[in-house]
Amino acid sequence: MITEEELNEKVNGWVDNAIYREDKPRVDGRFYCSEIGTCPRKMVLMRMYPKPISNELRRIFELGNIIHEFVARVFKDAKGVKLLDSERSLILAKPGSPVILAGRLDDFILIEDSQQEMVMEIKSIKNFKFLNAPKPEHITQIMPYLKAMNLKQGALVYVSKENLMVKSFLINYDEQVVVDAFNKAEMVYEHLQKGTLPEKVNLKDKWMCNYCEYRDECE
Numbered sequence: 001m002i003t004e005e006e007l008n009e010k011v012n013g014w015v016d017n018a019i020y021r022e023d024k025p026r027v028d029g030r031f032y033c034s035e036i037g038t039c040p041r042k043m044v045l046m047r048m049y050p051k052p053i054s055n056e057l058r059r060i061f062e063l064g065n066i067i068h069e070f071v072a073r074v075f076k077d078a079k080g081v082k083l084l085d086s087e088r089s090l091i092l093a094k095p096g097s098p099v100i101l102a103g104r105l106d107d108f109i110l111i112e113d114s115q116q117e118m119v120m121e122i123k124s125i126k127n128f129k130f131l132n133a134p135k136p137e138h139i140t141q142i143m144p145y146l147k148a149m150n151l152k153q154g155a156l157v158y159v160s161k162e163n164l165m166v167k168s169f170l171i172n173y174d175e176q177v178v179v180d181a182f183n184k185a186e187m188v189y190e191h192l193q194k195g196t197l198p199e200k201v202n203l204k205d206k207w208m209c210n211y212c213e214y215r216d217e218c219e
Helices: 004-019 040-048 055-077 136-149 175-194 203-209
Strands: 030-032 081-093 100-111 116-125 153-160 166-172
Touching (some): 004 055, 030 175, 055 081, 055 116, 100 175, 116 136, 136 153, 136 166, 136 175
Parallel strands (some): 030 100, 116 153
Antiparallel strands (some): 081 100, 100 116
C-alpha cells in the first residue's frame, strides 16, 4: 500500500511534469514588455547568468494562465462583448534602435454597445486589500500593446485568486511611457554589450529585491 507521503510526492511530481516547458534563452536586444517595469539590474543578470525557472514559479505562472483562460472564456460566451483575439504576439520596434519590445497581449475585445475595441491585460492577484490603482509595472507592460494595436485606451483587469472577483482600471495611451520603455531597454542593452551592471534600484523600488532570484549575483 502506498503511504500518504509517497502519494503526495507522486501527485506533486505529476503537477510539475504537466506544467513543465523548456525555458527559452533571452536575447540581448529583445525585451519582453512584461519585464520592462522590473529592475534593470535583474534584466542584465538574467541574460548574463540564465537560471532555470523554479517549479514554484512555474506553478504561479500556470495559475495565472488558468485564470486568464477562464476570463477569455467569459469574454467569448458573454453577451455584449466579442472576443476578437487572445494571446496575440506583438513586436514593437523603433527606427535606429538596437532593441525591440516583444509581448503577447491577453485579450482583444469589442464592447458592442459602444463599438470600442480594447486590449484587456489580465492579472491574477492574491486579494484587493491594497489595490487602489493599477500597478506601475503593469501600466508599462500594456502601453506598447496599445501602441502596436493603435488604440487610445485599454484596461488592466485584476482577478482575485481567492474568489474570482474582478477589479478593472482603464488605461489611457501615454506615448511617454513607450519612450521611457525603449530608453530603459536601450540602457540595459548597452550594459549587456559592455558587460557591466546598472545601478541598484532606489529605495521606493526596493521591494523588487525581496523575492529576486538574483540577489546573490546582484551583491
